Amino acid sequence: MFTGLVEEIGELHRIGRKGEAMVLSISASRIMNDLKLGDSVAVNGVCLTATTINTSQFTVDVMPETYRRTNLKELQAGSKVNLERAMAAGARFGGHIVQGHVDGTGYIRSIKEDQNAVVYEITPSNAELFKYIIPKGSITLDGVSLTVVNVNESSFTVSIIPHTLAETILASKKVGATINIENDVIGKYVDHLLHYGSRGAASKEKSSGISHEYLSEHGFA
Incomplete structure (x- = not known):
């Protein structure tokens, strides 16, 4: 289980592909302190398992189902990714319950400044996801726990504070970019x-x- 509070931004060092299966080699620092083989790591909100580890990198396998359902297939060497280790027992629960089981993707329809916040408008690729998206409800975008502001028939909005933008890859996302969506469990x-x-x-x-x-x-x- 995760909280949707990203711990650090990692970088894709190398990507191995075989059909719709992938092996990602990711460079990181903060999360490497106590990462162990078999541990779960949310990569852009996708729960993956660490299969090899050294002092500055770890690898994860991506199954075909994950490849098809998420934006991981769009990653290239050098891409930045949001990283979060599984929640430790007894830790503060600052976000919401995040499983790392992405329901689908969407694309960023618009990005607008609203005083000290930035409002992202997202259109899900699958309209079925709307039944779980409600105003003031929780949602996870690329592994980031956020609160839905408004919902209409084709899109929804989230308002993001400067700290969240600075600590995640959302700041680098442009209009038209694909984003992973996990609805509230x-x-x-x-x-x-x-x-x-x-x-x-x-x-x-x-x-x-x-x-x-x-x-x-x-x-x-």
Whole structure:
């Protein structure tokens, strides 16, 4: 589990490709202090496993499913990436629950300054993602925990403070750039429970008894 608070910006040292499979060699410093083989690292918000480690670099494997669903396929040697180690037990939880399981990508539609903040407008590549995107809800963009400001039929906006821009790769993103999107896991679980029993093989299973009416009656919707 991650928090969406990026620890440092790493750099792609080398990329190995074989079809839709990749091996990324990433240069880093801060996260190398206690990184161990098999540890999870969020790279642009994608949960990956460290497979080799030395004093200044580590490697991770990218599966075809991850290749297809994220923007990692667009990376080149020298690309900057957001890095976060898995959350340590007992640490402060400053962001929100982030799994590193990217739901899809989107593109940056506009970037506008708003006094001391910068507002990014994002259009998801898959309109299905909108059912989990709500004003003032949590969302993760390239591994960064952010709060949704507004949502319309084709895009949503987030407002980013200078500190977040300085500590992540979002500052280098331009209009038209692809960005990884992970929706709030709580919304995904609620949606699954509400519709469990009406999807495929699940329709043969006993209903959980949870409905929109039940959630409303008990103050959850």
